[in-house]
Amino acid sequence: MMAGVSANADAQRPAAPPPDHGRAARRSASWTIAHTADEADRPSGSQSIQRALVLLNLVGVLARDRPEGVTLAELTRVSGRPKASVRRVLVALVAEGYVEQDPDTACYRLGLQAGVLGELAGHRDDDLGEASTDSLIRVADTSTDTTFLTVRHGSYGVCTRRQEGPGPIRNYALAVGDRHPLGIGAGSLAILSALSDEDIDDVLASTATTRGHYPGFDDETLRDLVHRSRQDGYALNDGRVIAGSWALGVAVHDAADRPVAALSVAGIAERFDPPRRDELAALLHTEARSIHAALTRSQESRPVRGRP
Amino acid sequence: MMAGVSANADAQRPAAPPPDHGRAARRSASWTIAHTADEADRPSGSQSIQRALVLLNLVGVLARDRPEGVTLAELTRVSGRPKASVRRVLVALVAEGYVEQDPDTACYRLGLQAGVLGELAGHRDDDLGEASTDSLIRVADTSTDTTFLTVRHGSYGVCTRRQEGPGPIRNYALAVGDRHPLGIGAGSLAILSALSDEDIDDVLASTATTRGHYPGFDDETLRDLVHRSRQDGYALNDGRVIAGSWALGVAVHDAADRPVAALSVAGIAERFDPPRRDELAALLHTEARSIHAALTRSQESRPVRGRP
DNA sequence: ATCGGTGGTCCACGATGTGGACCATTGCGA
DNA sequence: TCGCAATGGTCCACATCGTGGACCACCGAT
Known part of the structure; x- marks a missing residue:
């Protein structure tokens, strides 16, 4: 998924950002052959994971220039998924440390594990x-x-x-x-x-x-x-x-x-x-x-x- | 479910990063109040996500000093989960770009999105x-x-x-x-x-x-x-x-x-x-x-x- | 040929994630 | 002061989705 075409978060995008994904094999590339495309032929048995990863990325992109974090409402709006669903995923992300939640404002942003992951990815x-x-x-x-x-x-x-x-x-x-x-x-x-x-x-x-x-x-x-x-x-x-x-x-x-x-x-x-x-x-x-x-x-x- | 944790990836660390998790509320800390503890009281409705995130971290840690990546077998061994399960999750991670797979060796390592996430997390x-x-x-x-x-x-x-x-x-x-x-x-x-x-x-x-x-x-x-x-x-x-x-x-x-x-x-x-x-x-x-x-x-x- | 080791696939079964409906607060404008 | 419309958060019956044991193909070393 992606972040707004228009850089700023609050989305004056035409339609709700597509929750769509899928798969596209490119034999031309080495490493990282596949990447999400449209929801049609997504790998089976991983709906929730897919959604979680998309949401994780979304949190990162939306909270990029906003130290205070993203609200749940905004995430539900932008992701186009039911609120309860989004929250459930967020709780899981928080539990694993990939996302943090400000106890006062209830806003979400990337967490410690996200940084660690980047650190690990950087060493490659x-x-x-x-x-x-x-x-x-x-x-x-x-x-x-x-x-x-x-x-x-x-x-x-x-x-x-x-x-x-x-x-x-x-x-x-x-x-x-x-x-x-x-x-x-x-x-x-x-x-x-x-x-x-x-x-x-x-x-x-x-x-x-x-x-x-x-x-x-x-x-x-x-x-x-x-x-x-x-x-x-x-x-x-x-x-x-x-x-x-x-x-x-x-x-x-x-x-x-x-x-x-x-x-x-x-x-x-x-x-x-x-x-x-x-x-x-x-x-x-x-x-x-x-x-x-x-x-x-x-x-x-x-x-x-x-x-x- | 359980915790394999026989551990040494092939490092000589005593225990590989623990795959087990759960939740523990700490009201003393600000931001990031909760973090995985033991599998007991994990947030409900997120088993697969939990496992996916743990596996993601595992790929990062195991592949850290190994540019060629981690094998599926090793991941299944260390994570202690059935092979089919691990693979299913890996496919999802690859589809989202958080993990890459070398088409020749079939080894896995962190992907582009992991780096992006780190970049985004770094800006916080x-x-x-x-x-x-x-x-x-x-x-x-x-x-x-x-x-x-x-x-x-x-x-x-x-x-x-x-x-x-x-x-x-x-x-x-x-x-x-x-x-x-x-x-x-x-x-x-x-x-x-x-x-x-x-x-x-x-x-x-x-x-x-x-x-x-x-x-x-x-x-x-x-x-x-x-x-x-x-x-x-x-x-x-x-x-x-x-x-x-x-x-x-x-x-x-x-x-x-x-x-x-x-x-x-x-x-x-x-x-x-x-x-x-x-x-x-x-x-x-x-x-x-x-x-x-x-x-x-x-x-x-x-x-x-x-x-x- | 056999064996132990890979990575990858299949599919019946039921645990798991789903999401509409609901509640508690808050801030705003009347 | 009272709604009213936001917010974040919770619940739970239903069935979709993830599960994982069994299986196959392949490879290299006995």
Whole structure:
């Protein structure tokens, strides 16, 4: 599930955010082959777990910029599930320490275990994270705009890093943890455009019903956008997600040359006139190549994978 | 259901992170009042979620120093649950992106969402984490031993940070993410000893069955250890958890003077002769006070909590 | 070929999670 | 002061969902 298309929590989203999920096997990716798509073919025997994990993520995203936490009412509204259900799950999450509840305000937020999990996840060989931090900072500094790293995850793109530029203009269209179908947003579109045509077919099919909640992103439009992005050499989001908020993205390829992520820069529409687009695209391409090189290097120096 | 806990993953830790859980209300703590205790009185209607979250944590802990991941067999062994069950849960975790599976080796490890969750959790006002990093480094450097931060969580202590000292001796008794009942381990014991007598009663009752898997930590012994710790002014683990691995811990109090964490230093037995104990205790007390001061400061400068 | 070890699948059974209805408080506006 | 509409929280009959033993395919070492 995902957080609001519109970054702020209270959701002026069109319809109640979809509780839908499912599964989509992508044999093209290594590690992490599958990811939720639409509720149709979800793995059986795990409804409650699915819901719990979605809710956990939701708590994290909604409480991100709100130290006081999220109210139960809000969670029920956004998740679109009955209150009693949401609460039952929350109690379980609290009992395990993944979520905390303020005893005074009864608000919920991520708990200790969530941090621990992140700590544990951080120790994994996060080559991409390592390799991209420098680039992110460089791009943010020289572009003076907010820069993002979007990672491909199945048929979706997840914003995993966000670097504010030195400029005064803040952008709230995308935040760490946000997940959108591939093709929605500049970075996400850059990844999609870098896929093979048949992969694109799969992705579009897999995200069809989810995209129902993103007005103006039907298959036709997305294919057009992909076409344009390929021609231009960069993906441009001309305010389609949030009016006035533009962004430009370029795909990042891993050691095996698969498009696994994207760098993108966001800002107000005025900052994306054609000449500056080329400038930004060049900058992003340079950094994307740099990350690719770093990934290739660290791949070579790694012991062969496979049964020990 | 039950608690397998034969434990050693293949680490030489005595007991793997206990899979058993439950609930224990502590009105003394703010935020995160409850935490899993024993499977007895768990919140109803959340068995599968409970198990899923425990398994998630287990994947993280077991795969910590193993980039290739954990095998299904190992997870079933350690968790003590039927294979089919474990797999079903894993599939759900993978589908949501919290766990990844290597398509070649079929091994599991933490996934992208776990990292995202950590990122989101990191943005919360982690005063303690902030305030303790400097102290951890100082202690590790001057003691030349491995230093830990253990955070109280209900009736348990969670190791949330670990700082290697410059010395060559490595310690594998405790790692980030490990969770043990309060009283087991130096830091954990320091926290327990700082609690009120009635709180100690509650904790001991709550962790009784879990402690069944830790030989030599019955109520009687723990009360003795608490007594000794209070007299000495520090908690000493004289190789009770792992033979030859000693540790010394001191509690850290938050702005409201509640013992919420502990600093501890671990090393081989030889490094804990009485004179050095006093040295270490003094060092840790200084740093503990420093953290307490920092917490008090940041508490004052915080807007009043409560409904906005 | 046999055996012990993987990971993965199936499906009848009943424990488990579900969620509509309900209650207690609170804050706001009349 | 009294509703009234929010909030968070609880209950419990019903049936959906999770359970887990049994089973299969595969692999490598006897």
